Amino acid sequence: MLIQGAFMHVKESLTAGQFLHYLAGAAPAGYYFVAHPPPGIIMTAAIDWRVIVPDTDAADALATALWSGYEALVKPQGKDGKGNSPLIFIQIKNLKGECDQFTVGKDVDKKDGFMSRVKESVAVLSTKDKETVLQEIERTNTSDYWAQLG
Numbered sequence: 001m002l003i004q005g006a007f008m009h010v011k012e013s014l015t016a017g018q019f020l021h022y023l024a025g026a027a028p029a030g031y032y033f034v035a036h037p038p039p040g041i042i043m044t045a046a047i048d049w050r051v052i053v054p055d056t057d058a059a060d061a062l063a064t065a066l067w068s069g070y071e072a073l074v075k076p077q078g079k080d081g082k083g084n085s086p087l088i089f090i091q092i093k094n095l096k097g098e099c100d101q102f103t104v105g106k107d108v109d110k111k112d113g114f115m116s117r118v119k120e121s122v123a124v125l126s127t128k129d130k131e132t133v134l135q136e137i138e139r140t141n142t143s144d145y146w147a148q149l150g
Contacts, residue, residue: 001126002093002136003030003062003118004050008103009084011077016048019069020149023051026065029058031137032149047091050146052137054130056122063118066090067111070104092118094125095132 007014020032031052053059070088077086087106093099100121108114127133140146 001053001059001122001133002050002095003053003059003066003090004047004093005088005090006046006048007074008087008089009080010074010086011080014073014077017149019073020049020051022069022073023062023065024149026068027058027061029054030062031140033140033146034149035145036147038144050140052133052140054133056126059118059122059126063115063122066104066118067114075105092121092125094127095136096127098125100125 007016007019016034020034024030024032031054033050033052035046035048035050037046051062053062066088074086074088079085085105088104089101090104091099091101100117102108102117104114108117141148
């Protein structure tokens with residue numbers, strides 16, 4: 001299962017790498033990747049980070065870490081000059097391409113609602129096939145687009 005996302009209206013002082021380090025410290029069972037497009041590729045709208053979780057227990061821990069990261073790193077930044085609040089776009093995706101996506105801070109703005117949404121999405125989208133998950137980890141790790149968090 002992939003849980004990936006991007007920041008919206010977040011100051012440049014918070015990078016995807018910093019956010020992933022925070023998540024990895026709180027939920028170490030996942031495989032953490034930051035988008036790293038090849039030179040010459042300009043991305044205007046993209047997923048900035050990806051976590052591959054091996055099972056539902058790891059997804060539960062990651063959900064807790066994601067909410068904590070939102071509360072500690074994203075939400076305190078406050079509104080930007082245009083009145084936009086900082087948000088995290090989240091996409092929970094299985095390896096068949098089916099997904100649920102929502103925005104933390106807009107679509108979901110309470111911890112209980114967030115935890116419930118993640119749990120329901122994981123229950124519907126998760127796969128029991130560990131071999132497929134291992135193949136996705138390898139594919140992502142050898143991609144020119146993703147860099148594994150070290």
